[in-house]
Amino acid sequence: MSKLRYERPVIMKLETGMPNKFGTRTEYQPMTHIDGVAVNSLIKEYGSPLFVISEQTIRNTIKKARRAFENRYPKVQFAWSYKTNYLNAVCSIFHQEGSWAEVVSGFEYDKAISLGVDGRKIIFNGPDKSEEDLTKAINNDSLIHIDHLDELYSITELTEKLNKRPRVAIRVNMDTGVYPMWDRFGFNYENGQAWDALNKIMQSGKMELVGLHSHIGTFMLSPFAYGIAAAKLAELALAVEAKFNHEIKYIDMGGGFASKNTLKGAFLPGSDTNPSFDDFAEAISSALINSNFKKDKLPLLILETGRALVDEAGYLLGSVISNKRSSTGRRNTILDIGVNILFTAFWYDHKITPAQSFTQYTEDTCLYGPLCMNIDVVRESTNLPLLNKGEHVVIHNVGAYNMTQWMQFITLRPNVVLIDPDEKPHLIRSKESLENMNGMEKVPSHLAKFNK
Numbered sequence: 001m002s003k004l005r006y007e008r009p010v011i012m013k014l015e016t017g018m019p020n021k022f023g024t025r026t027e028y029q030p031m032t033h034i035d036g037v038a039v040n041s042l043i044k045e046y047g048s049p050l051f052v053i054s055e056q057t058i059r060n061t062i063k064k065a066r067r068a069f070e071n072r073y074p075k076v077q078f079a080w081s082y083k084t085n086y087l088n089a090v091c092s093i094f095h096q097e098g099s100w101a102e103v104v105s106g107f108e109y110d111k112a113i114s115l116g117v118d119g120r121k122i123i124f125n126g127p128d129k130s131e132e133d134l135t136k137a138i139n140n141d142s143l144i145h146i147d148h149l150d151e152l153y154s155i156t157e158l159t160e161k162l163n164k165r166p167r168v169a170i171r172v173n174m175d176t177g178v179y180p181m182w183d184r185f186g187f188n189y190e191n192g193q194a195w196d197a198l199n200k201i202m203q204s205g206k207m208e209l210v211g212l213h214s215h216i217g218t219f220m221l222s223p224f225a226y227g228i229a230a231a232k233l234a235e236l237a238l239a240v241e242a243k244f245n246h247e248i249k250y251i252d253m254g255g256g257f258a259s260k261n262t263l264k265g266a267f268l269p270g271s272d273t274n275p276s277f278d279d280f281a282e283a284i285s286s287a288l289i290n291s292n293f294k295k296d297k298l299p300l301l302i303l304e305t306g307r308a309l310v311d312e313a314g315y316l317l318g319s320v321i322s323n324k325r326s327s328t329g330r331r332n333t334i335l336d337i338g339v340n341i342l343f344t345a346f347w348y349d350h351k352i353t354p355a356q357s358f359t360q361y362t363e364d365t366c367l368y369g370p371l372c373m374n375i376d377v378v379r380e381s382t383n384l385p386l387l388n389k390g391e392h393v394v395i396h397n398v399g400a401y402n403m404t405q406w407m408q409f410i411t412l413r414p415n416v417v418l419i420d421p422d423e424k425p426h427l428i429r430s431k432e433s434l435e436n437m438n439g440m441e442k443v444p445s446h447l448a449k450f451n452k
């Protein structure tokens with residue numbers, strides 16, 4: 001056996017906080033307070049994990065959005081997309097700021113009515129409206145956006161039964177240059193379905209055709225796509241006017257504007273790169289103004305913006321359960337926040353900030369949730385300083401969809417707190433209890449007994 005060659009030992013400098021393939025660290029400051037309220041005291045009072053919503057941020061954001069559109073177009077109306085966040089307190093802020101309600105189910109419709117929204121200011125979207133839902137919407141004079149021909153015929157039947165003339169629009173899908181195309185909802189523009197539906201409505205004379213609707217996608221990063229959609233809707237409206245001498249009162253551009261979140265796989269943070277309200281407003285209003293509407297005949301522009309109005313206002317606070325090393329030596333930190341309450345972790349790299357001061361040294365860390373499931377990953381890789389057991393983190397931009405798509409899975413859903421503009425916290429949704437859950441269940445009598 002030959003002697004192994006001597007190799008000189010080398011000392012390699014460990015680079016902490018350097019960019020890895022997921023970019024550099026972005027968290028340089030702890031987030032100790034939200035709107036003036038200490039994160040520590042919020043967790044102490046309301047528990048961990050905890051959703052926190054900033055009322056001031058919602059109000060600032062909707063004002064910014066309104067300004068962007070109202071500066072460019074004479075008639076603008078926002079309608080709050082309930083499915084994005086239908087906590088009553090959140091909806092009420094939007095309604096106080098002048099937004100109508102945009103709902104996509106009978107449940108959401110009832111929720112808007114129970115909050116006291118005027119039926120005439122509810123836009124009813126979606127493919128599943130039962131006869132009962134439609135009857136309610138017709139009796140309340142709501143705006144019904146027809147999704148398919150079966151719905152059109154149901155409404156036609158109901159007009160006779162109820163002796164009413166419902167206000168309707170159709171949802172139009174189209175090629176906007178963004179693929180895959182969203183063509184499962186509404187009537188297609190290019191193949192003539194939309195024109196066919198409009199003719200059927202106008203010919204029947206039983207409904208009041210008031211608008212045209214589209215919702216071209218979600219987390220859209222291209223304002224130009226909205227420009228194309230607006231131009232196509234304008235063309236349809238003008239064709240109806242030319243053929244039937246009937247004026248379309250509004251064009252509803254739906255929602256889908258990207259929020260400030262960062263999509264997985266994006267190299268730069270969404271807060272730096274995603275289009276602003278001004279970019280979307282410019283594309284949409286230019287398309288409408290440049291179309292052939294007469295100056296005094298421009299339709300009302302309705303926007304159903306959801307995520308871009310509420311994402312930034314939502315925070316999720318949590319605590320560290322444990323740190324451990326993976327088989328390859330990577331740091332794994334387990335949080336008490338699971339993907340059952342942070343659904344959006346599946347498509348965003350959420351910004352995560354420690355809630356207390358920390359050292360300057362960071363390490364590539366994987367953040368896991370507490371669920372006993374392999375998919376429960378909050379961040380696959382992020383540069384963070386060491387977080388000790390019991391310390392807290394703040395997850396940013398979680399206001400959209402998490403509080404509607406959350407799942408009750410092996411734990412109970414947490415409290416939700418709203419911080420008002422005077423920096424006062426209010427509990428707006430109580431955490432669930434075992435009694436809540438058991439209250440919905442029934443055990444048949446033959447299963448009631450077993451040997452203890």
Ligand SMILES: *Cc1c(COP(=O)(O)O)cnc(C)c1O
Pocket residue numbers: 081083084102104125126215217218219254255256257304305306307308400
């Ligand atoms: C979901 C939805 C919205 C809101 O979409 P965001 O991506 O949250 O802006 C608006 N309109 C309709 C019809 C929707 O289905």
